[in-house]
Amino acid sequence: AQTVTQSQPEMSVQEAETVTLSCTYDTSESDYYLFWYKQPPSRQMILVIRQEAYKQQNATENRFSVNFQKAAKSFSLKISDSQLGDAAMYFCAYRSGDYGGATNKLIFGTGTLLAVQP
Amino acid sequence: KAGVTQTPRYLIKTRGQQVTLSCSPISGHRSVSWYQQTPGQGLQFLFEYFSETQRNKGNFPGRFSGRQFSNSRSEMNVSTLELGDSALYLCASSALGAGVLTDTQYFGPGTRLTVL
Numbered sequence: 001a002q003t004v005t006q007s008q009p010e011m012s013v014q015e016a017e018t019v020t021l022s023c024t025y026d027t028s029e030s031d032y033y034l035f036w037y038k039q040p041p042s043r044q045m046i047l048v049i050r051q052e053a054y055k056q057q058n059a060t061e062n063r064f065s066v067n068f069q070k071a072a073k074s075f076s077l078k079i080s081d082s083q084l085g086d087a088a089m090y091f092c093a094y095r096s097g098d099y100g101g102a103t104n105k106l107i108f109g110t111g112t113l114l115a116v117q118p
Numbered sequence: 119k120a121g122v123t124q125t126p127r128y129l130i131k132t133r134g135q136q137v138t139l140s141c142s143p144i145s146g147h148r149s150v151s152w153y154q155q156t157p158g159q160g161l162q163f164l165f166e167y168f169s170e171t172q173r174n175k176g177n178f179p180g181r182f183s184g185r186q187f188s189n190s191r192s193e194m195n196v197s198t199l200e201l202g203d204s205a206l207y208l209c210a211s212s213a214l215g216a217g218v219l220t221d222t223q224y225f226g227p228g229t230r231l232t233v234l
Contacts, residue, residue, distance in 0.1 A: 045208065045225040091161065104151050104212055104223055105174050108161035
């Protein structure tokens with residue numbers, strides 16, 4: 001069974017600084033997808049960034065980028081130029097790939113609560 | 119496009135009752151998944167529906183059930199409620215289709231269920 005681990009329950013960053021959230025996962029599959037979702041307080045979960053396992057290039061979305069280390073099964077999220085609106089719970093998630101029948105089942109980590117200090 | 123909507127947003131029930139939650143996916147999305155979010159257990163997958171068929175099911179007791187209608191709207195039902203069923207129930211939809219790679223899931227705001 002696949003598992004996702006986020007070892008940092010809470011993180012804090014100064015506005016305009018850079019912060020990195022850690023995520024490791026365990027799987028025996030070769031085809032899969034990894035995601036970072038953001039859940040602001042009392043607001044709905046939104047996708048921050050996604051990474052296909054077969055792509056070696058790290059995904060980037062504006063100020064958000066990932067460091068995907070497939071051999072180490074590591075998938076960290078870097079937030080550059082942090083803003084007050086980045087304060088939220090961040091979840092790392094895993095989804096099996098599409099071979100042999102697709103599934104949308106997401107396996108989530110326990111989350112990292114990010115505080116942004118002005 | 120309107121986002122994923124869930125009704126009701128808040129619900130208070132007592133132990134032993136049953137409850138039905140509703141989810142309307144984004145227009146054109148055919149896949150709907152349900153998740154339970156609690157402080158203790160985190161986010162756990164309940165089940166996934168595509169074209170009115172359950173494609174995948176999480177490790178929850180049979181008291182938790184769901185269905186999907188021909189318009190892709192989905193409902194989940196919890197019978198004989200227990201205190202531990204208090205949670206935020208999230209619905210997510212995606213444009214998964216036959217022969218098409220799975221797509222991003224978009225989440226609704228959730229239904230906050232409190233069991234007294």
